Amino acid sequence: MKRAERADAQRNRRKVLDTADRLFGERGTGVSLGEIATAAGVGAGTVYRHFPTKDALLASVLDERLAALGDYGAAMLRHPDVEYAFFEYLRFLNEQALANRAICEALAARGDWQEPSKGDGRCVIDSPLAALVAKAQGAGVLRADLDTRDVRALLAGCTAMAQSLGSAERAAHLATLFWDGMRAERNHEIRNETSAAPVIRNEIAVTEDPCPVCGTPIAHAGTGRPAKYCSPACRQKAFRDKRKGA
Structure with a gap:
């Protein structure tokens, strides 16, 4: 019983x-x-x-919220896709902040975002966030000039701006813009663009050997057999000289 x-x-x-x-x-x-x-x-x-008391109830609610945030951060640290893990953790934090503004404000006031917890001495939010930042930068998917404080500030700014929009769709779009700004620049192959040093095809080029008749540099097309003389006149003159010699 x-x-x-x-x-x-x-x-x-x-x-x-x-x-x-x-x-x-x-x-x-x-x-x-x-x-x-x-x-x-x-x-x-x-x-x-x-x-x-209500404070005791609120403290218990906040403890459970922090535990959920910490567990999600730990799960993302174990995820094999570093880029997905980092941005998914940001998305989750932003989603929780937008859905539970009052609770997040209470968490921030309590200092649990930045101060180590009494249980294991790690910051519930910043510890996994710092580790994810380091992993993402090591993998080359996050800008190298960012640190945990920068990411947290951008997250807070994104949340504040999204809350003022009053639209979940616009908030998600705004968050995507914020996250894209954190990504490292990558070199992309140039396609369908003019090359800085184009290859000359079917155009006039200059050979290294001069015309044997007049000494003028020989210009010839990029295709076919190389020209031996600079002009028809020199070719005819060379032919006449060859006949005279014969």
Whole structure:
């Protein structure tokens, strides 16, 4: 019987946490414990039994949010595609920030984005982000003049600008522009463009040997047998001289 009560208590706690996470994200941190209890379908006493104050409930919500962000960052660090992993982590952070502005503001105020956690001494957001930045730069897919602070600042700027648009589609488009600006420049093969040093075909070129009659440099077409004389007149003169000699 006691085991059933414990399971029931755990389910009620989960209901309260999930409901608080949703309401804090939708309406901000000003939501009361009574409103959360009503939305979760439990009594106010159940909420107070697990979370004596709203700050305690908010702290638990934030801890779960940070754990999810950290787990996703760890998963991206294990992903074999370095470029995908880096930009996917940015997309996930941006998506979470847009969907849960109040919660993200509370996280930022708490300092968990930059300060090491008490559990393992690593920054929940910055540690995987810094590692992903290093891997992406090592693979040549991210600009070399960026560091973790730059990426975090661009992420925050993208989130703030996207929130002001009021459109998920425009926000996604804006995020794509931000991410593309972080990519390293790559050398692309030139196709269908004029070469800087075009190859001369079927055009007049100059040989190295001069005309044996007048000494003028010989011009000839790029195809066919090389010309022996510079002009028909020199060719005829050479032919006459050859006959005279015979």
